Amino acid sequence: MTQQGVRWTAEQVLALAPDATSRAAGSELGTSGPWSETGSAEEGAVWGVCKGSGSSPYRTVVDVREASSPAYSCSCPSRKFPCKHALGLLLLWSGGEVTASPGRAPDWAERWTAARRDGPSEKRVADPAGSGTGPADPEGARRRAERRAERITAGVTELEQRLADLLRSGLATAEQSGYGLWEETAARMVDAQAPGLASRVRELGAIPSSGPGWPARLLEECALLHLLDQGWLRRAQLPDALAATVRTRVGLPSTPGSPPLRDDWLVLAQYDTGDAKLTTRRIWLHGTASSRTALLLSYGAAGRAPELSLPVGTTLDAELAFHPGHPGAGRLRASLGERFAPPAPAGVRPPGMTTSEATARYGDALRDDPWLDSVPVTLDDVIPTPTGDSWQLADAEDDTALPLTPTAVARPALWRLIALSSGTPLKIFGTCGHQGFTPLTAWPPPPHPPTPLC
Structure with missing residues (x-):
């Protein structure tokens, strides 16, 4: 990936984004429509001109010689690094829509690449703790992180005042105010470089008038948002793992924080979500x-x-690097490292637990991450059974059961699960949370293979 001529994947490009907002904005610019004068050179530079909201188009150039530490330059005023224009240009290049230029690069791109070749050896790299540009030195990274923390603190303080005003005036006023006020508040959180808070504010703004019981749901979300605000303001007093969880929930990007772990990894489930701008697998x-x-x-x-696709029911001999956070609190995100063999059919199944143990595991995880919606669990010997107007997974060993989430009940895959069981116990992997259980994969009795449910 560090050799010129080997294009990166879209996944590698989007992994450079400083936050989710930048990923979405960069994805929108990953088409040829807004771009002109694009090109690439053997020396490892990619450039282009992007039409923006200003009177002059933005000139963007990226040094792609090293995938682990690319360098960027853009004439836009964005304080994020890389900006959405650099991400869009890289996506265009990774998709093969930027061709090699037989002649010289434009003067502005040539000057920048020449300065990098002839200048000091230090590189301009993305800072995972902050934003902006500058040399890759520890002191510069520390200052950028401090500036971002100050902006987030200002945004958190403003959000606390917004929540206090809502509770003072009464929850009924949220229905009268409409969604626009919450969208404005979310935009302020984006300006404060706290995309995690912005996302939660948008979810909160969609609750009023959303159906019976919405005031209780709104109060619950307000409490969780207030708790996250206070966690950020008091993060220096928190245990390291919980402080890392708070930073991630606020929206600071995380990077692998532990040595890679090699194992035979059993693929439990794979599914996509997304919209017209971005697909997440x-x-x-x-x-x-x-x-x-x-x-x-x-x-x-x-x-x-x-790009990444792993068939359910196979095992992969590979290394994974886990991101910071408390493993019991559901901070289970990892990055795929070296693969030592292609995926192979699995000869094992994941160990399971009872429905009572699953709810206890979720309760334990909430102590370390109060904002956690669910935890992944595998249930042993459960049977889908009707209960009133809904469905549940009844434990075949005792009298306990887990209700299915409204999302799971609405899926056509529910009937596939019911047909697969036909009244006999199954092993089922899914997520267990405060709304119930969402099945993702089911294992009928051996020797039948697993069946994806999503």
């Missing part, structure tokens, strides 16, 4: 030797399918 894995559960995220830009 989630792949759940179980380490057959380590017993660790891992989540891989892969992205596809502008309607393109994500």
Whole structure:
């Protein structure tokens, strides 16, 4: 990937984004429509001119000689690094829509690349703790991180005042105010470089008038948002793992924080979510030797399918590097490292638990991450059964059961699960949370292979 001529994947490009907002904005610019004068050179530079909101188009150039530490230059005023124009240009290049230029690069791109070749050896790289540009030195990274922390603190303080005003005036006023006020608040959180807070504010703004019981749901979300605000303001007093969880929930990007772990990883589930701008693929894995559960995220830009695909029911001999956070709190995200063999049919199944143990595991995880919606679990010997107007998974060994989430009940895959069971117990992997259980994969009795449900 560090050799000129080997194009990166969309997943590698989107992994450079400083936050989710930048990923979405960069994906929107990953098409040829807004671009002109694009080209690439053997020396490892990619350039282009992007039409923006200003009177003058933005000139963007990227040094792609090293995938681990690319360098960027853009004439836009964005404080994020890389900006959405650099991400869009790289996506265009990774998709093969930027051709090699037989002649010289434009003067502005040539001057920048020449300065990099002839100047000091230090590189301009993305800073995972902050934003902006500058040399890759520890002191510069520390200052950028401090500036971003100050902006987030200002945004958190403003959000706390917004929540206090809502509770003072009464929850009924949220229905009268409409969604526009919350969208404005979310935009302020984006300006504060706290995309995690912005996302939660948008979810909160969609609750009023959303159906019976919405005031209780709104109060619950307000409480969780207030708790996250206070966690950020008091992060220096928190244990390291919980502080890392708070930073991730606020929206600071995380990077692998531990040595790679090699194992035979059993692929438990794979499914896509997304919109017209971005497709997100989630792949759940179980380490057959380590017993660790891992989540891989892969992205596809502008309607393109994500590059990474692992068939359910196979095992992969590979290394994973886990991101910071408390493993018990569901911070299970990992990055796929070196693969030592292609995926092979699995000869094992994941160990399971009872429905009572699943709810206890979720309760334990909430102590370390109060904002956690669910945890991944595998249930042993459960049977889908009707209960009133809904469905549940009844434990074949005792009298306990887990209700299915409204999302799971609405899926056509529910009937596939019911037909697969036909009244006999199944092993089922899925997520268990406060709304119930969402099945993702089911294993009928051996020797039948697993059946994806998503």
